[in-house]
Every structure is written in structure tokens, then in C-alpha cells.
Amino acid sequence: MSLEVPLSQQGRCAVHPDLPAGGTCFRCGGFFCADCATSVPGLVARLYCRACAARPDVNYLEALRQRYWGKRDGWAWWVAGVTLLCCVATAAALTEWGLDATKDSLFALLFLVPVPVGVAFFLGKRWARHALLATPLVMAVVAGALVPDARFFFALCVMPALLIGVRIHRDARNQLFFQLPVPPRALKALWEQRFNNPMAQQALRFGFSSVLMPLLAPIAVICGAVALTRVDPEATPPIGRRGQAITGLVLGLVGPLLWWLVLLPLLSGRTHF
Ligand SMILES: [Zn+2]
Numbered sequence: 081m082s083l084e085v086p087l088s089q090q091g092r093c094a095v096h097p098d099l100p101a102g103g104t105c106f107r108c109g110g111f112f113c114a115d116c117a118t119s120v121p122g123l124v125a126r127l128y129c130r131a132c133a134a135r136p137d138v139n140y141l142e143a144l145r146q147r148y149w150g151k152r153d154g155w156a157w158w159v160a161g162v163t164l165l166c167c168v169a170t171a172a173a174l175t176e177w178g179l180d181a182t183k184d185s186l187f188a189l190l191f192l193v194p195v196p197v198g199v200a201f202f203l204g205k206r207w208a209r210h211a212l213l214a215t216p217l218v219m220a221v222v223a224g225a226l227v228p229d230a231r232f233f234f235a236l237c238v239m240p241a242l243l244i245g246v247r248i249h250r251d252a253r254n255q256l257f258f259q260l261p262v263p264p265r266a267l268k269a270l271w272e273q274r275f276n277n278p279m280a281q282q283a284l285r286f287g288f289s290s291v292l293m294p295l296l297a298p299i300a301v302i303c304g305a306v307a308l309t310r311v312d313p314e315a316t317p318p319i320g321r322r323g324q325a326i327t328g329l330v331l332g333l334v335g336p337l338l339w340w341l342v343l344l345p346l347l348s349g350r351t352h353f
Pocket residue numbers: 105106107108109110128129130131132133
């Protein structure tokens with residue numbers, strides 16, 4: 081004997097009433113068909129109807145992308161600052177040595193090489209991202225040709241500039257400023273870093289500091305307690321870092337206790353002498 085549910089009593093997709101429902105939306109609870117079931121990056125194991133999946137509070141990674149799209153980030157301002165420093169250095173060197181055909185003035189002019197790159201970077205020209213990596217190398221090669229004895233020194237100077245350049249080049253937030261496609265994984269990492277319970281990170285930081293500086297313990301305890309109330313894995317987007325909040329809270333409580341246990345006997349012992 082088979083149990084047949086009449087067609088009129090089956091769940092139907094809210095958008096396509098002629099199609100049977102394949103499930104319910106995680107947010108609004110409405111029925112959706114197989115076509116309408118939508119998954120959202122960063123929210124695995126949850127399915128939404130199309131309308132809910134398009135909401136910025138549900139598709140929070142897309143909302144994050146739009147929030148930073150074309151918006152200048154900290155690195156853009158940092159590059160602008162270095163560019164300004166290069167201009168000041170060139171001006172100072174030229175007033176010191178004067179502009180003539182000597183090697184010294186050529187060396188000073190070398191500091192003007194990053195200026196167009198820096199300006200283009202600040203204005204969001206995409207070629208400047210790659211030029212930013214090449215500029216320190218070009219400068220080191222030219223400087224090495226001008227002063228061959230100091231080649232090793234120039235190569236050493238170029239290393240930190242290259243490392244910072246690579247870091248900027250790979251930075252998801254900076255890529256959003258240049259309006260480049262950023263994969264959901266990188267968006268998720270950016271969201272984790274900036275918006276996933278930052279208070280818990282503070283609690284952990286203050287917790288560890290309070291072991292050395294017990295005066296910071298109350299801050300660790302307060303941050304940990306507040307962060308703990310914010311943890312909600314069922315929220316959209318899910319808020320985590322429960323472990324960090326608890327660790328910060330415990331360290332904030334244990335830190336002063338350790339001081340009290342270790343330091344107090346030492347201090348009271350000293351008074352006996
Ligand atoms: Zn829905």
C-alpha cells in the first residue's frame with residue numbers, strides 16, 4: 081500500500097507554483113523548488129530562496145565587496161605618504177647638491193622614479209599595482225650602476241620594499257580598491273579579520289598582556305565577557321571566536337591571581353629581613 085499525498089497538499093515553490101517544493105528557505109521559511117534553492121558563499125550548509133539570498137544581511141560577503149569596491153584603503157594612503165617622502169627627499173638632496181651632471185644629483189633624481197607610480201596607485205590605476213613591485217628593483221639596478229661599490233647595500237635596501245610590495249599586491253582589501261575580482265575565500269578571510277567578533281581578539285590581547293601587566297586585567301575580563309555575549313553561530317553571518325573570548329576572560333582573571341600568589345609572598349618575605 082502506498083501513501084500518496086494529493087498534489088494540492090504538497091508544498092509548492094513560492095515563485096513557481098507549478099513546481100513542487102524541494103525545501104524551505106533558512107531565513108524566511110518559504111518553500112523553494114530545486115531551481116530557486118540558492119547557496120550563499122560563507123554560509124555553507126544553508127539554502128535560501130532567491131529573494132533572501134540577494135539580501136545584504138544574508139549575502140554578507142557580497143555586501144562587504146560592495147562596501148569596499150573602489151574605496152581607497154590604508155595601503156593606498158601609505159603609498160601616497162611614501163610618494164610624498166620621495167618628493168621631499170629629492171627636493172632636499174637637490175638643494176644640498178644642486179642639479180648638475182654629477183652622480184650625486186643623478187642619484188637624487190632616482191627618488192623621483194616612484195612618484196608617478198605612487199600617484200597612479202593612489203588614483204587606482206591598475207598598472208600601478210604591478211609597477212609597485214618593479215619600482216624598487218629598477219631603483220636598485222640604477223643605483224647599483226651609479227655606485228657599483230654599494231650594490232650589496234642597495235640589494236639589501238630593496239628587500240623590505242619588495243616584501244611590502246608583494247603584501248600589498250596580495251591584499252584582498254587593496255584589490256577591492258582597484259575593483260578586481262576577489263574570490264569568496266579571500267572575502268571571508270577579510271570579513272573574519274575585521275567583523276567576526278573583534279572584541280574577542282581584543283580580550284585575548286589584553287588577557288595575555290595582563291599576565292605581565294595586571295592593571296590590564298579588568299579590560300581583558302570586560303572585553304571577554306562582552307565578546308562572549310556576542311558569540312552566535314546561528315546568526316547570519318555567524319559570529320564566532322568563543323575560544324578567544326573565554327581565553328581572554330580566564331587570563332584576565334588568572335593574571336592578577338598569579339601576581340597575588342607569587343609576588344605577595346616575595347614582598348611580605350622581604351619585610352621580615
Ligand atoms: Zn527566503
